[in-house]
Amino acid sequence: MEFGSVAFILRFLPIFFILYFVVPGRMKNVILLLGSLCFYAWGKPILVIPMIVSAISDFIFGLRIEKHRGKSSAKILLFSALFFDMGLLFFFGYADFFVETANTLLGTGVGKLGFPAPVGITVYTLQTMSYVIDVYRGNCKAARNILEYGTFVTMFPQLPAGPILKYRDMQASLHQRKMDLSMIATGTKRFCVGLAKKVLVADAAMQLWNLILEGKPGGMSIATAWLGMAAFGFAIYFTYSGYCDIAIGLAGTMGFSFPENYDHPYSATTVTEFLRRWNLTLTKWMKEYFFRPLTDGKKNVFLRILVLVATWGLIGFWYGPDWTFVLWGVWLVLFYVLEKLFLGKLISLLPRVVGWCYAMLVVAIGWLLFALDDVKDAWAYLQAMLGMDCSGLIDNRFWFLVREYLPTLLLGTLFCLPFIGRMLRRVETGKSGMAIAIKRLLEKVYPAVFLLASLVYLVGRGW
Amino acid sequence: MENKNNDLFTIGVVAAIVFVFALLDVLHQTGLLSRDAALSTDPMPVYTTQNFVSGNYLQEYDNYVAKHFYNGEKWARIVKNLELFWGKREFDDVYLGKEQTFFESHDAKTWQGTAETDSLALLERLSKEYQAKVMLVPTADEIWKERVPSYGDVLDQKAYLDKARATVSEQDFIDVYAVLEEHKKEEIYFRTDSHWTAQGAYYAYLAWWEKSGRLLPYFYDLDHMETILENYVGPLAKRSGLEVTGEALRVFEETLDKGVTVTYDGRVTVQGYYRPEYLDTKEPYGYFLGEGFGLIKIDTGLDRKNNLVVIGDSYANAMIPLIAPHYSTVYVVDLNCFHGNPWTLLDEQKASGADVLVLQSVPGFLDSFVKEEDVE
Numbered sequence: 070m071e072f073g074s075v076a077f078i079l080r081f082l083p084i085f086f087i088l089y090f091v092v093p094g095r096m097k098n099v100i101l102l103l104g105s106l107c108f109y110a111w112g113k114p115i116l117v118i119p120m121i122v123s124a125i126s127d128f129i130f131g132l133r134i135e136k137h138r139g140k141s142s143a144k145i146l147l148f149s150a151l152f153f154d155m156g157l158l159f160f161f162g163y164a165d166f167f168v169e170t171a172n173t174l175l176g177t178g179v180g181k182l183g184f185p186a187p188v189g190i191t192v193y194t195l196q197t198m199s200y201v202i203d204v205y206r207g208n209c210k211a212a213r214n215i216l217e218y219g220t221f222v223t224m225f226p227q228l229p230a231g232p233i234l235k236y237r238d239m240q241a242s243l244h245q246r247k248m249d250l251s252m253i254a255t256g257t258k259r260f261c262v263g264l265a266k267k268v269l270v271a272d273a274a275m276q277l278w279n280l281i282l283e284g285k286p287g288g289m290s291i292a293t294a295w296l297g298m299a300a301f302g303f304a305i306y307f308t309y310s311g312y313c314d315i316a317i318g319l320a321g322t323m324g325f326s327f328p329e330n331y332d333h334p335y336s337a338t339t340v341t342e343f344l345r346r347w348n349l350t351l352t353k354w355m356k357e358y359f360f361r362p363l364t365d366g367k368k369n370v371f372l373r374i375l376v377l378v379a380t381w382g383l384i385g386f387w388y389g390p391d392w393t394f395v396l397w398g399v400w401l402v403l404f405y406v407l408e409k410l411f412l413g414k415l416i417s418l419l420p421r422v423v424g425w426c427y428a429m430l431v432v433a434i435g436w437l438l439f440a441l442d443d444v445k446d447a448w449a450y451l452q453a454m455l456g457m458d459c460s461g462l463i464d465n466r467f468w469f470l471v472r473e474y475l476p477t478l479l480l481g482t483l484f485c486l487p488f489i490g491r492m493l494r495r496v497e498t499g500k501s502g503m504a505i506a507i508k509r510l511l512e513k514v515y516p517a518v519f520l521l522a523s524l525v526y527l528v529g530r531g532w
Numbered sequence: 533m534e535n536k537n538n539d540l541f542t543i544g545v546v547a548a549i550v551f552v553f554a555l556l557d558v559l560h561q562t563g564l565l566s567r568d569a570a571l572s573t574d575p576m577p578v579y580t581t582q583n584f585v586s587g588n589y590l591q592e593y594d595n596y597v598a599k600h601f602y603n604g605e606k607w608a609r610i611v612k613n614l615e616l617f618w619g620k621r622e623f624d625d626v627y628l629g630k631e632q633t634f635f636e637s638h639d640a641k642t643w644q645g646t647a648e649t650d651s652l653a654l655l656e657r658l659s660k661e662y663q664a665k666v667m668l669v670p671t672a673d674e675i676w677k678e679r680v681p682s683y684g685d686v687l688d689q690k691a692y693l694d695k696a697r698a699t700v701s702e703q704d705f706i707d708v709y710a711v712l713e714e715h716k717k718e719e720i721y722f723r724t725d726s727h728w729t730a731q732g733a734y735y736a737y738l739a740w741w742e743k744s745g746r747l748l749p750y751f752y753d754l755d756h757m758e759t760i761l762e763n764y765v766g767p768l769a770k771r772s773g774l775e776v777t778g779e780a781l782r783v784f785e786e787t788l789d790k791g792v793t794v795t796y797d798g799r800v801t802v803q804g805y806y807r808p809e810y811l812d813t814k815e816p817y818g819y820f821l822g823e824g825f826g827l828i829k830i831d832t833g834l835d836r837k838n839n840l841v842v843i844g845d846s847y848a849n850a851m852i853p854l855i856a857p858h859y860s861t862v863y864v865v866d867l868n869c870f871h872g873n874p875w876t877l878l879d880e881q882k883a884s885g886a887d888v889l890v891l892q893s894v895p896g897f898l899d900s901f902v903k904e905e906d907v908e
């Protein structure tokens with residue numbers, strides 16, 4: 070089921086929340102678990118099986134690892150658990166990719182499995198893996214209650230796009246959570262913001278990108294090519310961050326506190342800063358469970374760089390089973406390394422706007438790898454962006470599309486940079502009574518306005 | 533206390549919106565709120581275990597819920613009007629221009645290269661071997677350029693016309709561009725449709741007559757045209773989803789003569805040029821000689837010295853009623869739909885002295901005037 074669908078908002082959510090708030094304390098986990106399974110089963114019911122298998126197996130592995138902690142058998146159990154989790158992930162999410170790669174390299178003709186990748190498998194697999202590792206390391210107690218653990222693994226808000234949760238952070242609230250009015254209200258507001266980001270900005274930006282992509286790169290002007298890149302940048306950011314806002318918001322209304330996942334990545338003035346602001350829970354996960362175990366205590370710079378590049382290659386791979394995603398991660402981390410070596414110091418001497426332009430150029434080129442099917446297409450598009458193969462500097466199509474999508478572009482710019490937050494803080498600390506009154510009024514009405522606008526758009530577009 | 537009230541307000545308003553929308557929708561789709569004809573023609577997906585396991589049921593249910601929302605058309609219109617308000621002018625590949633005129637967006641790049649070369653080659657063959665007269669009709673976005681939204685993609689039809697003119701002899705090329713340009717302030721095109729009106733076709737008919745060497749044209753009374761529909765809304769306007777004021781669909785009174793027998797694809801025979809049954813369909817322009825037929829044979833019942841073969845697209849249909857009385861029989865071949873061999877027909881008719889006329893809109897000429905080898 071998609072967050073941005075009428076069925077989710079007008080069928081699933083009302084029924085789910087009525088049941089969730091009606092049942093007493095401990096039963097809430099039952100409703101959440103069942104609701105999550107329903108949500109997950111909506112796409113293809115059978116794909117709920119790997120998730121259940123993963124939850125049950127890691128629950129058992131967790132208990133066994135804890136029991137054998139400190140013994141060599143614990144390590145064997147840990148590796149068995151990780152092998153099992155990764156096996157599920159690779160089989161359901163990446164098998165066809167590897168078959169295709171092997172066919173290309175070896176000239177074989179092995180048939181694909183043709184499994185549709187289960188939604189959220191990359192999210193819940195990382196969650197279950199971090200759980201067994203944490204239990205092994207003694208960072209958290211093994212779950213004793215299958216219901217609580219099952220709820221953690223299957224919880225629907227974070228399944229589509231994260232944030233990636235850790236059991237150790239959620240353990241207490243899975244057992245008992247306090248639900249106060251302020252938390253529910255904050256969650257409600259966040260949900261409305263996320264929905265508006267997805268429906269009003271991301272979908273329209275994706276539409277613009279697809280429109281531009283209809284023309285061949287060589288036939289478009291430089292300005293149109295850049296407009297397309299900006300549109301894709303907005304689409305990808307607002308889709309992911311919108312989904313995360315929805316997840317954080319829904320979790321809040323249920324009494325959970327989810328970690329933040331995006332921190333205005335397009336305000337970054339270096340690639341390092343961008344990477345620190347993009348999909349925080351995923352990068353933290355990779356740092357804690359992949360990069361550090363392989364580099365801690367090792368001083369060999371080349372090894373550290375190699376592991377770093379591999380880490381970001383895997384982060385890219387998390388987004389999808391294609392080499393272009395791996396290249397996206399590698400492309401970004403190369404600039405991270407260069408910035409650590411010398412580029413960072415150089416950029417710090419220049420005005421911030423120069424740094425911002427440089428960072429956004431690198432990010433935009435990275436998005437080409439993300440957006441297009443292969444490197445050849447990405448290169449052709451980049452040539453149009455750089456004026457090497459284009460139909461001129463600017464054309465009518467550019468102006469036409471700018472006018473058509475002006476609200477999307479304005480909203481996108483406004484919400485992806487930290488203007489609004491800064492302005493609101495300034496108003497709050499300022500002395501203008503009128504400004505504060507307007508701010509309070511806006512704070513009251515914006516959730517309803519965002520929700521209503523999103524619903525009208527969803528319904529209107531569906532029709 | 534104030535914070536608590538604010539929180540309650542936020543939660544209450546958001547919950548109310550979701551629940552009101554959900555309730556309206558459920559009541560509507562169960563038929564308790566209103567009877568919607570669309571609900572009976574497109575019933576809710578049927579649950580079967582197999583359907584459920586495959587995931588199709590839930591997918592179909594999702595689509596159904598989105599498609600049949602309470603007053604969906606009105607919500608869609610609100611969205612379109614909002615988009616219109618902030619400057620959007622393209623809706624589903626349809627431009628809304630000035631004076632509520634709708635245009636198809638034409639991307640010239642689509643037709644660059646072989647489409648253009650092949651169409652011109654075929655035109656040249658028809659002109660050389662069959663002495664075909666050529667009438668390529670510019671569409672509204674060319675003649676009513678000033679109505680097209682600023683920066684909208686328009687095809688430079690004049691350039692194609694010049695190329696076509698250079699391909700055939702001057703005597704065979706009928707310059708409709710100049711004629712339509714001259715009458716551009718009149719209702720020569722539909723505002724809501726991609727076709728020209730009978731009035732536009734009439735001016736083109738006069739241009740054809742001038743080149744035909746005939747003594748006099750037939751008399752068609754522009755001042756007393758018959759209004760068939762006051763509120764004609766063409767498919768372009770419908771596709772855009774915007775609310776529009778309809779326009780008049782008029783034909784020349786003189787063409788309403790029922791003595792004409794029209795046979796469609798050798799199967800259906802009707803009397804007269806017009807097909808009122810199309811007016812309520814998605815292609816109301818089919819009123820003029822139907823829609824999507826490969827070969828239309830028109831027996832005018834008049835004793836004339838020869839026949840006419842028209843190689844044309846739907847643009848031809850509005851002009852056929854005007855030109856047909858000059859001939860005993862008119863064959864209209866739409867290369868896009870015709871499954872036979874047009875050369876056989878052309879050879880047969882040419883042997884008996886028939887005239888040949890290529891009558892296509894410029895985009896139709898580039899789009900559906902198929903490659904020579906395809907019609908060999």
